[in-house]
Structure formats: structure tokens, C-alpha cells
Amino acid sequence: MMARLSLKAAISAALLASLSGCATSDKAAVPSWKPDTTYNLTILHTNDHHGRFWNNKYGEYGMAARKTLIDRLRADAEKQGSAVLLLSGGDINTGVPESDLQDAEPDFKGMTQIGYDAMALGNHEFDNPLSVLEKQMNWADFPMLSANIYDKKTGKRKFQAYEIFERNGLKIAVIGLTTEDTAKLGNPEFISGLDFRDPKAEAAKVIAELKENEKPDVVIAATHMGHYVDGQRGINAPGDVALARYLPEGDLDMVVGGHSQEPVCMEGRNLLKKGFKPGDECQPDNQNGTWIVQAYEWGKYVGKADFTFRNGELNLVSYDLIPVNLKKKVKINGEKKRVFIQEEIPQDPSLKAFLQPYQEKGQGELSKKIAETDGKLEGDRHVVRFQQTNLGRMIAAAHKERAKADFAVMNSGGVRDSIEGGDVTYKDVLTVQPFGNMVTYTDMSGKEVLDYLNVVATKPVDSGAYAQFYGISMVVEGDKVSDVKIGGNALDLDKTYRFTVPSYNAAGGDGYPKLNKHPGNVNTGFVDAEVLKEFSRKIARLM
Template sequence: MNKRIRIILAAGLLLVALPFALIANGGGEVPLKGSGEIIVLHTNDFHGHPIKFFHYPSPDVGGLPAIATLVEDIRDEHPNVLLLDAGDLNTGRPESNFFDTTPDIIGYNYIGYDALTLGNHEFDKPLAILEKQQRLANFPFISANISYADGTPVVEPYIIKTFDDIRVGIFGLTTAETPTVTSPNITGSLLFEDEVEAAKRIVAELEPKVDIIIAVGHLGLYDDNTLGSRRVVSMVDGIDLFIDGHSHTNLSEAVWVNETPIVQAWQWGLHVGKATITVDNGKLSAFDWEALPVNLKEVSEDADGNNIYTYIGEEYTEDPYLLAALIPYKNQVEVELGEIIGNSTAFFNQSEVRITETALGNLVSDAMLWETERLEVDFAIQNGGGIRADLPEGSIKKKLIYEILPFDNTVITVEMTGVEVQEMFDFFPTIPRGKGGFPQVSKGVEFTVDFTSGETRDISINGEPIDPGRTYKVATNSFLATGGDKYVMMTNGYQYDTSRFQRDTLIDYIQHLGGSITPKVEGRITVIE
């Protein structure tokens, strides 16, 4: 196939890619009843990861230059390729955050995305930023269930693409919980229609026009049919494929509900989903799906203890043109990290975060609690092993916060039963002394961990003992939320990923405190050994 013409305007760091396919909103009067094969590539929850990054234990994973090569390879093999994103392009690494996601959109333009569904994190910043992003994008943002107060849609509800003699309708859905997890100053004037009702309405509108209907929803994939994409598919007929996001689900195979496959491609561009759709006389006759790793690696050691990295699947070289357009953003971040964000009146010691309460652990935990206040979180917990550097007295540069919290952990809220919370506190004395799982907790939590008797006692959460009959909402980092450091009791309940990196939260919290911080140890944790 002919390759797209690429123009990089180095002075402005802007890139224009000529469209390789026409997009028609509402085009096509009747289904074409065609036959053939369509490849649907998809991502979700990209969260500002435009350039390759370290994802434990693998260096140099993901990144749009590698994804560009992956997509181009598939387009060279298949004439009919559709490329979609299920939302949450915003809120991630500094290479993206510092520039309102401009590098990511440049990359999406270059690769040739066909559409992106609005995720809840598209509303992290004022609507003017979202409008600017739409103007920069060479592809449409879509969602069928968001409107202004007067009923005007915020974005187009769907697009229609034609491949040979097959018409495909693609519509977007955004989680209706968006107003409760974003600032009311941004979403307060918007209306979010129930996802099922919106899907029924749009499917009825599309069915007379197209052969195949694809829903691209930022809803989440959960364990039953009462939530997220499973709820929609179980209650709405006529959807041939549901591409999902929001829950950051790492699938190895499609999930089928009422003969409709639901797929999701993990997060951060670590996977690209690849669905192969076979159409016979305008009907879906065969379906296959796989998750393609983007330069993920297995790690082993040689005889000298050096790490050996083996690619999982294919190795994708980085597209040199796109890489050249994105590297200046990375370089500018290095300059930005020299910014002074505040001042410390005294030394915050990191050396004891694995054995006892520390002022630095309190600061990190309190920052997570502050970040999730609007979500009515009860308390926050951090593993000591996730805190990796001291915070000296004097001026605080952003770069120092990135050294204190070097991992790409986001702030997540986890719903836990009182029994599970008790189980977590009972787990503390079993952690070997000096190991990274030792907890640091937010204000409002007090307990005694007795390593001699193997028990945790005198537990108080906001002045009350643990109630085994209630549900608690706990803020933590994404490492612990997935069962890291053996915190498996956290993995059972509903989780919400704010997609705010811990380090960005800590930076904002220090500035919220007026920029001046003083170390305090307040008797949150008493250790007996």
C-alpha cells in the first residue's frame, strides 16, 4: 500500500499526516451486504505514554514510535485495517502532561487513528483543553452519551467507515460515573446518559445503515453483567464487537457475552489489541483476537548475575520520523524537572520506611488521601519499599520527587470489606523486618504492630475500630492494588484508577500545603519487636 506522506515541521514540533481514509459521519444509506476480512487494531487507557519507558521488570517498552511500526507492518499485510482507541488518552507521564497531551496526539495523527472514544480522564482539564486537543487531532473524538445542558452532543456519537463493500458503524460510550470522579467545575454542565439507553438508541440508528456495528466504550470490564461493558452487551442486541477501556484489564482472550466478544488491551500502550473480523454477506461470520505486546520482555540472569532480556513476541523497531518529532518533548521535560516546587524546613529520612512510621511515609500517604478526598476515601496506605530517596532540607525540585517515587505507580482506590481490612492489618506482623511491604499510612489511622506476638492491635481508623460489616474505600498505589508485596486482600473489590501518578500527586500536595513542609511523626504506627 502507499505510505502516508509525513511532514515534520521541526521549528514548531508539529506533524501533519495526510489522511489515508475518508471518515463520514452518518454516511452510507444502506448496508452493502459485502463479504471480506477487516483487521481492527485498538488501544485503551494510553494515559500519556508517548515515548518508550521502564515497566518493571522491562526497560524500553511501549511508546508510539514502536506502535507506529507495528501498525504499519499490519497495514502492509492487510488492505482493510481499522485503528481505534477506547479512551483515557490524558493524564500520564510528564512528556505528555506538561504539554496537554500534544505529543500523544501528534503520534496518533502520524499512525493514523480512525477514532478515539472520550474517557473520563479527557475531563481532567478544562473543556477548552479538550477542544484544543480535538482541533489538533486528525481523527474524531466520539461518544454517544455526553451532551451539553441543551442536549447538544459534546462530540460526534459515531462514524461510519467503508471497506470495499462492507460498511462498519463505530460508536463511542463514556462511563456515566465520569461526573463523580472528575471535578464538578469541568463536568458539572454536562449530561451523561445511561450507557445502555444510549447504546440502544445508537444501535437502532446504525442498523439500517451498516453491516457491522462496533462499540468503543470507556466503561470497564468487570466480573458480572451489572457493570460496564458486560452490562451493555447483555442488554443491547446488535453489537458485533465491543472494544472496552477504563478498567485496565490485561486479557489473553476475548470475553464473550450473548455471542458478542468484549476485548481490552491492558494499558499505556503495552499491548495493541488485534481483532480479525470475517464478514459474509453483511454478517459477522468469524472472529479472532489477540493481544500484541509492544516490546515487553522476559528477564533472566546469566552466570554472572547480569540481566538478559528476551522479547515477548516480536521486537518492533521505533519509527525514526515519529521518534524525531517526540524526542524534543522528552528533552524539554528534563528542563521542566528543574523547577522548584517548594521548601522543606528539615530533613525527611527515607532509611526507616521499611521498619517504622516515618515523616516521609506520612507525607506520601497523606498526598494520596488528599488526591482522593472527593471520592470519600477512608484512609491511604503506601508500601515503604516504594519510597526510594531522602527529602533533604531546603529547596525541593520536581526531579527530587521523581527520585523519591521512581516507579510509574498511579493512585488507585480500592473497596475492601471490613473483614479484608482486618486481614490486611493482621498481615503486617508477618512481613519480614526490613522488607518493602512494611506499611506507611495516612492521618486518621493508628495501630500497634507487635512482631513478638505476631498480632496487630489497638487499630483505629478515623477514631473508630474496624467494622467487619461495612465497606471501606482505601487509597493506595497501583502496585499494592494488584497484590504487590503479597497484599492479595486488596484485589477482590471494585477498584478505580485515578491515573494520577503518585509523584504528580505528591508535587501537587506539597504545593497545596503552600510549598513549605515540615517532617512529622505522629504516632500513627507503634512497633514492638
């Protein structure tokens, strides 16, 4: 009986007990479940929403259709007497201008209307000043959890660590955890006062606390740490697999994850299912008795895990990743068309009506002046692929500044248009950079930099590979560079330099050396157009 009380109530009950001289301890709490009774539990989940409150131009995903789907799943589950929790693995912020320009207000309010119960704080929740995050916490009527972020000044947890849910006679604890990499991925201006501690150790602490005080029947971690197959995490901070293996078996029932932005569907033990397609069956990962799930990104899927709970044992009955109006390309009468993979999910009319003004306002914002220029910023392909131009170098300068790098490399194929003299809008910026590539940076030695430049700086003109540079100068002759100067100083082969390159090229695009496996490479997650927009807005007069 005691276990059904909230912590506060339990403490006051204990106080009463001691006042009345009763010797009963509140620590003798018993589980809330009844023996030989089967409880059903359904966990619905999404992650890495990244500003996708509206459907894309093909009518895929979007929160209005997501709501219809979740309402249906919830109704079905409740009809079968199942308790339902809807969780998010975080990263609601950053990725779509219409959302970014409004501090993700439609996204957090939309999540509230859909009925999310809790979310993990992701690294992109720290792209904005903490005052924005505070505002977002008010827009959300569900807790945004993280147990491992501490305030450097007070030495205390900065955010709510966990939430307890009592549903249909089951007591479920949800703990929030955030990748330690937030320390290097978040905007340094805003996170200098925060300490991102080891989420594995913090999880162990919280679980010990919960066992003592709350005695939950089920413990779930909503995490934003990434799923790395067999714990092979490369240069990333430890993810969900490491977490599950670190904790004693039986301490953590489930991880609802995010950050690596993939469908976590396994083919065998520590073997990811290759080529997962919407509508395919999905078997989540299991490590050390902990189920690990993740629903790709952007609300493309809603994950659904059905459990039974009996005599203290939780068993997964079924799991599904349900596509939200995803399409595939087919040929109909020789013409390529996009068709729904599964039956179309209608958009929830009230949520759509609620979101519509935000979409319109966001698009209106795109047409507002952010800067001005006296002359043309040159991005015509017949120029930018042949020589250094003011616009090509400005984009590189914007990347250099955002990543606090020593120099920047920008492929001219990523510069898609010019900006004419006069007022400059975000729409102009998006015309120049429509692909949504992200800024990556790499720390490497001067020796490695020289090898890299010998490939990249010698790419032929009249190709998208021809590079625009900022913060660096050199002489290019044939297939060799010489007289390299970075920030005006001669290249030191033993020094470590940081430089940026778009994610497309870091992945080997344009025949650039692959950097995304280099130990010093970091994808900042910042989208190129947003970076150029902010850079332009700060300078105001571009030339």
C-alpha cells in the same frame, strides 16, 4: 444508492424530493453492498495508552515502532483489497510524567500521525480540566467519541456519539461508549457538570437511530468499559460483556475495548486464557454474536482482526495480538539479558524525530523547581521504617487529599529516599516514589477499620510494612490498637470511613489485608509520584 449519501445529503435529497412532489421516502435506503460480493475489512486497535508515547528504558513499545507496525499492517491489508480502520479504546492520558506535564500533546499528535480513525473517551480523559480535553480534541484529527456522556445543564450529549466511515463500498458505524464509573474515577472538580449515563441503553438508542438514518453494514463500538469474564464485574460498572448481552443479537458486530487493561484472549466459552504470553495465539471473546477485543495496555500490542463481509454477514477470519518490541529475560552465558520476543520493529524515523523534542522537554520539566523545603524531608529507610516521619506523613496526606478520604495509610517500604533542604523537583519526588503505585481508597465501617488497623498498625518496625499514617491517631500495644481517633473524633464502629492505601498494599503487599476485592475499594488510577508532586506544588513551602 441513497445509503451511500451522508446524512446531510440524504436529508437535502429528501427535501428536494418533497419539493418536487416526488413521493419517494429517504427511509427506503438500501444497503450499500452488492449481493454475492465479498468485502474484506481489517480492524486494527490499541487501548489504555496512558502516556507511553516513548519506548521504555528497555526499548519496549513506543509510538514510533507502533507506527512502523501499523503502516506495514495497513499496506498488507490494502494490497489484499481490505478496508482498514484503526481504533482506540481510550485512556490516552495519565501515567508517565513526560506526557502528563505536556497534557499528552505528543500522544494525541502522535496518534494523528499514525492515522487513528476514532477513539472512545476513557475515564482518564477526565483527570484534567475540560479545557485540556478540548485542546486535545484539536490536536487529534480523528473524533473522540462517547454517546453516553451528557451535559447536565442542557440535557444533551456532550460529545460526538458516533462516526460513519465509508470504505471500499462498506459503510461502517463506530459508536463511542465510556464507563459509568467515570463519575467516581474522574476528578470531581472537573466532571460535576457531566452526567455519565448507562452506556448499554445509550448504545441501543444510537443503534436504533443509525438503523433509521444511516443503515450501516457494520456496527462497531469503541468502548472504555472493561472486559469482565462472563460479566463477573465485581464492584465495577457493567462492561463489554454486559453490553453485548444487553443488545439484540446482530445489532453490534464488534467491541474494541479498554479499561480493564488485559489481553482479551479466551480458552473456551467464558473462560479466559491464563498466562497469555506475547506471541501466543489469541481468540477474542464472543458474546451474543458480538466479537470483543482488547489489546492489553500502553501500546504493548496492536490487535488485528480480519473480517469478510458477504451478503450482509460479517465473519471473523483471523485475529492476532501483535507485540510491539516486547522483550523477555533469558540467561546467556550465566548472565540475565532482555531479548526481543519477535524480530525488532524499527522505529519510524519521522515520528521518532517528531516525538524526540517532547521527550527532552518532558525530562527538562522534571528538573524544574516545584516547591522548596527549609529542612530535610525524612525518608531514609533506617528512620522511616521505625517511626512516623514528615515525608511519610506528607505522602499519606497527599493521598488523603486526592481521594477526599478521612485518613491515609502509607507503607514505609514505598518511601525510597529523603528530600534534602532546598529546591524540590519532580525528579526528587520520583526518587522517593519510583514504583508507579496507584492511590486506592476503600469505604468501610468503623468495625472493619478497627480489624484492618489491628493488622496494619501492628506491623513490626524495621520492615517496609511499618505504616505511616495521616488523619488518624491511635495507641498501639502488642497486636492490638486502642483509642483510635479519626479527624480528632473517637472511632465510631457503625460509621463508614474512607481511607487510602497504595495499590501495592491493597493487593496484599507487605502482608496487608487484601482490599482489591472489597466492595468498597476503588483504584483511582492516580500514580503516587504525580499525586505527591501536585500536593507539593500546591503547598510550595514544604517545611
